[in-house]
Amino acid sequence: MSSFLLEIKGLTKKYSAGTIALSGIDLQVKSKEFIAVIGPSGAGKSTLLRCINRLVEPSSGSIEFAGDRVDQANARELRRVRSQIGMIFQHYNLVNRLSVLENVLHGRLGYMSSIAGMFSRYSEEDKKKAIALLRKVGLENEMYKRADELSGGQKQRVGVCRALAQQPRLILADEPIASLDPKSSAVVMDAIHRNCAEQGIACLVNLHQVDVAKRYASRIIGIKNGKMVFDGPPEALTDHHAALIYEGKESQMYQQPVGEEPQDRRYA
Amino acid sequence: MKIPISHKATRRNQRWFFAVMIVLFVPCAFYLKLSYSQFADGVGRIPDIVKQFLQISPEDLPVLLRELLTSLIIAFLSVVISVFLSLLLSFLIADTTAPNRWIAKGLRLIVVIVRTIPTTIWVLLAVASMGFGSMAGVLGLLFPTTSFLIKSFTAQIDEAGKEPVEAIRALGGTWWHVVFNGAIPTLYTTFLALIAFNFEITVAETVILGMVGAGGIGVLLQEYISYYEFAPLLMGILVVFLTLFALELMTNRIRKRLARGAR
Ligand SMILES: Nc1ncnc2c1ncn2[C@@H]1O[C@H](COP(=O)(O)OP(=O)(O)OP(=O)(O)O)[C@@H](O)[C@H]1O
Ligand SMILES: [Mg+2]
Numbered sequence: 001m002s003s004f005l006l007e008i009k010g011l012t013k014k015y016s017a018g019t020i021a022l023s024g025i026d027l028q029v030k031s032k033e034f035i036a037v038i039g040p041s042g043a044g045k046s047t048l049l050r051c052i053n054r055l056v057e058p059s060s061g062s063i064e065f066a067g068d069r070v071d072q073a074n075a076r077e078l079r080r081v082r083s084q085i086g087m088i089f090q091h092y093n094l095v096n097r098l099s100v101l102e103n104v105l106h107g108r109l110g111y112m113s114s115i116a117g118m119f120s121r122y123s124e125e126d127k128k129k130a131i132a133l134l135r136k137v138g139l140e141n142e143m144y145k146r147a148d149e150l151s152g153g154q155k156q157r158v159g160v161c162r163a164l165a166q167q168p169r170l171i172l173a174d175e176p177i178a179s180l181d182p183k184s185s186a187v188v189m190d191a192i193h194r195n196c197a198e199q200g201i202a203c204l205v206n207l208h209q210v211d212v213a214k215r216y217a218s219r220i221i222g223i224k225n226g227k228m229v230f231d232g233p234p235e236a237l238t239d240h241h242a243a244l245i246y247e248g249k250e251s252q253m254y255q256q257p258v259g260e261e262p263q264d265r266r267y268a
Numbered sequence: 269m270k271i272p273i274s275h276k277a278t279r280r281n282q283r284w285f286f287a288v289m290i291v292l293f294v295p296c297a298f299y300l301k302l303s304y305s306q307f308a309d310g311v312g313r314i315p316d317i318v319k320q321f322l323q324i325s326p327e328d329l330p331v332l333l334r335e336l337l338t339s340l341i342i343a344f345l346s347v348v349i350s351v352f353l354s355l356l357l358s359f360l361i362a363d364t365t366a367p368n369r370w371i372a373k374g375l376r377l378i379v380v381i382v383r384t385i386p387t388t389i390w391v392l393l394a395v396a397s398m399g400f401g402s403m404a405g406v407l408g409l410l411f412p413t414t415s416f417l418i419k420s421f422t423a424q425i426d427e428a429g430k431e432p433v434e435a436i437r438a439l440g441g442t443w444w445h446v447v448f449n450g451a452i453p454t455l456y457t458t459f460l461a462l463i464a465f466n467f468e469i470t471v472a473e474t475v476i477l478g479m480v481g482a483g484g485i486g487v488l489l490q491e492y493i494s495y496y497e498f499a500p501l502l503m504g505i506l507v508v509f510l511t512l513f514a515l516e517l518m519t520n521r522i523r524k525r526l527a528r529g530a531r
Contacts, residue, residue: 053438055434055437055438079440079441079442080440081440082437082438082439082440083439083440084440085438086439087435087438087439089431089434089435091431093431093432093434093435094432094435095432095435095436095449095450095453095454096432096454097453097454097456097457098453106435106436106439106441106449107439109436109439109440109441109442109445109449110439110440110441111440112445114442114443114444114445115444117441117442117444117445117448117449118444118445118448118449120449162435162439163439166439166440
């Protein structure tokens with residue numbers, strides 16, 4: 001058993017189409033770390049995150065989470081591991097027809113039996129905690145609205161609450177702000193960052209924007225062509241490094257700066 | 269010279285299509301011995317038949333209504349049972365929720381085979397093994413109805429996408445959670461509309477299938493036809509028409525309301 005919360009060794013993923021999305025990734029994550037994963041489109045960022053909770057099956061390598069070998073886990077063990085890892089998606093992945101509160105309560109399903117979950121028998125304790133989470137992100141008035149009645153930024157805050165409801169030890173966020181405008185992006189990133197810091201949750205967040213990564217992360221990882229090409233504190237990521245990571249794809253580097261209007265929208 | 273405007277290949281295809289149709293029509297007409305004199309005879313008899321038909325009699329109405337009720341009940345029972353069977357099977361088959369790829373493939377193949385056999389054959393098979401009556405009707409309708417629902421349900425499940433389903437899986441939910449908490453709430457209204465539509469078709473089918481011995485109002489209609497009792501036959505046809513018409517209006521209404529509620 002290692003002293004790390006998450007330890008990845010030699011992780012390789014080859015898709016059946018023949019694409020080698022990841023080759024030989026080594027990564028150790030300590031608890032409470034807030035790690036931004038940057039890299040150009042198609043670098044393998046999503047694949048890396050999805051291999052950790054095995055939404056995508058790794059081809060080879062080992063993944064150890066809190067002392068459990070995720071890559072060797074059977075169905076039951078995998079469920080237990082997943083219940084301790086929250087996930088936030090670019091497209092929110094909420095159940096649209098259900099209420100906001102129900103979506104947040106889904107975070108508890110990993111700890112419930114099939115029957116209890118199917119009939120939505122959440123404990124009053126869980127409900128209270130879910131409401132508290134919603135209040136914290138400013139959605140207490142939207143609690144009983146249908147998830148598809150919310151704006152994009154609100155939906156993603158529900159996604160964040162659902163992940164937090166799991167009381168996870170690790171959160172995986174795959175481009176949580178890529179579909180949002182700058183203002184909502186800042187709100188969502190703040191919500192993720194603040195809650196992770198307060199509750200000592202480690203976080204791996206895929207980002208397209210280097211400046212956002214630098215603002216929030218305690219550590220930055222650069223991925224290019226399925227290989228890790230940078231690993232260090234944000235201060236160490238110079239423009240020179242960033243240029244190398246995005247070499248040939250510079251245009252993707254500074255999309256949607258958070259907290260300020262993009263140039264072309266200012267007069268729109 | 270005039271400037272051509274159509275797409276060349278498309279035009280060529282169309283010409284071929286019509287040429288082949290005409291060339292095939294002539295031998296086909298001879299094969300079936302379609303003769304003009306028979307046609308003319310038939311047309312000549314039409315006024316006579318219409319006259320007989322017009323002596324519509326409400327005498328048999330009570331019997332007709334009772335048998336109509338039987339038909340509706342046969343349709344209802346087979347749809348309800350089919351809904352249960354197909355709900356379970358659909359989630360085993362649909363790409364986004366199938367727990368095992370090979371089981372899914374096997375089930376999909378069975379559904380295709382069941383669907384290629386026409387409903388009438390299923391009912392005849394059921395009649396052959398169960399004897400005439402409602403039991404054969406319900407049993408015979410079960411196969412085509414279930415396979416129809418499975419096909420529609422799985423298409424909708426796949427259509428709905430893997431996103432909510434993936435979220436439930438990622439947070440450690442079981443297969444039952446994925447289905448009941450992720451997929452079914454998303455698809456609920458779509459499924460209800462499909463079931464209403466399916467019920468409508470099944471009622472129409474029950475009427476026809478009664479004629480091959482599956483019970484219900486079709487049996488009665490079949491008897492009238494074989495004894496040339498046109499008066500009660502017209503009454504029966506009228507009853508069937510009104511029922512199907514009312515049903516169609518009703519299901520359309522349900523579907524519209526569901527579609528509105530969906531957004
Ligand atoms: N399901 C899949 N089947 C086959 N190839 C895939 C699949 N998913 C991703 N890939 C390929 O794997 C590579 C890495 O993809 P991945 O989605 O991990 O990149 P990414 O860094 O997340 O990119 P983006 O920033 O655009 O989201 C790409 O070349 C992609 O085409
Ligand atoms: Mg991605």
